[in-house]
Amino acid sequence: MIITIDGPAGSGKSTAARALAERLGFQFLDTGAMYRVVTLVCLREQIDLHNEPAVSDRAAIITIRFDGHRVFANDEEVTDAIRTVQVTQGTSIVAVNSKVRGLLTTLQRQAAAGLDIVTEGRDQGTVAFPDAECKFFLTASPEERARRRQHDLRRRGEHLSIEEILAHQHERDRRDEQRAVSPLKPATDAIQIDTSHRNVHEVVEELEELIRQRSAAKP
Ligand code: DC
Numbered sequence: 098m099i100i101t102i103d104g105p106a107g108s109g110k111s112t113a114a115r116a117l118a119e120r121l122g123f124q125f126l127d128t129g130a131m132y133r134v135v136t137l138v139c140l141r142e143q144i145d146l147h148n149e150p151a152v153s154d155r156a157a158i159i160t161i162r163f164d165g166h167r168v169f170a171n172d173e174e175v176t177d178a179i180r181t182v183q184v185t186q187g188t189s190i191v192a193v194n195s196k197v198r199g200l201l202t203t204l205q206r207q208a209a210a211g212l213d214i215v216t217e218g219r220d221q222g223t224v225a226f227p228d229a230e231c232k233f234f235l236t237a238s239p240e241e242r243a244r245r246r247q248h249d250l251r252r253r254g255e256h257l258s259i260e261e262i263l264a265h266q267h268e269r270d271r272r273d274e275q276r277a278v279s280p281l282k283p284a285t286d287a288i289q290i291d292t293s294h295r296n297v298h299e300v301v302e303e304l305e306e307l308i309r310q311r312s313a314a315k316p
Pocket of ligand 1: 106128129130132133188189192217218219220221269273
């Protein structure tokens with residue numbers, strides 16, 4: 098069974114998707130981490146992120162591996178390194194690269210083959226897994242999303258004002274929603290959930306209940 102959870106940054110999808118996978122005993126795939134790994138490697142090697150062929154050539158020879166919460170690029174652990182502000186900003190540039198998207202979509206399908214999996218990102222229900230059994234699209238108000246991001250950054254020792262975060266967020270949303278390939282949008286058959294006024298526990302309960310209803314309704 099494939100469950101897709103898409104939505105913008107700060108919609109709560111990563112935390113909810115991870116918790117849901119644990120509750121169901123499913124595998125979990127963080128596809129944003131894959132785009133972040135490509136960005137980190139390119140930044141370190143001073144490859145211009147706007148140079149699409151150079152970025153996709155490099156992406157084609159990176160080995161990305163997950164081990165629980167930990168992320169590895171060519172066997173080096175990069176779990177924290179892929180979460181910096183610089184990588185976050187760069188990733189929305191890499192994510193418009195159609196060759197990189199093609200490569201990573203293939204890897205995502207390979208990773209999910211034959212498994213029960215919860216996969217989260219921006220295009221999981223629309224492009225990577227259009228036939229997924231259950232699709233969700235999570236949203237939250239821009240202010241709430243920025244507050245969550247500020248909280249995450251503080252925990253990592255980075256201090257940005259809400260205004261700065263809102264400006265970055267607006268820029269990333271614009272890129273994610275307007276790119277020609279796989280723009281961020283809900284699949285037509287996705288269930289949309291606004292998480293602004295709810296905690297993770299409430300969101301996961303609702304997702305589980307909706308999955309149960311879906312499965313019961315299946316012939
Ligand atoms: O979910 P995240 O913040 O880790 O995602 C990082 C970036 O990658 C973000 O700019 C959107 C992009 N992304 C994407 O385009 N498609 C995906 N399936 C996952 C992430």
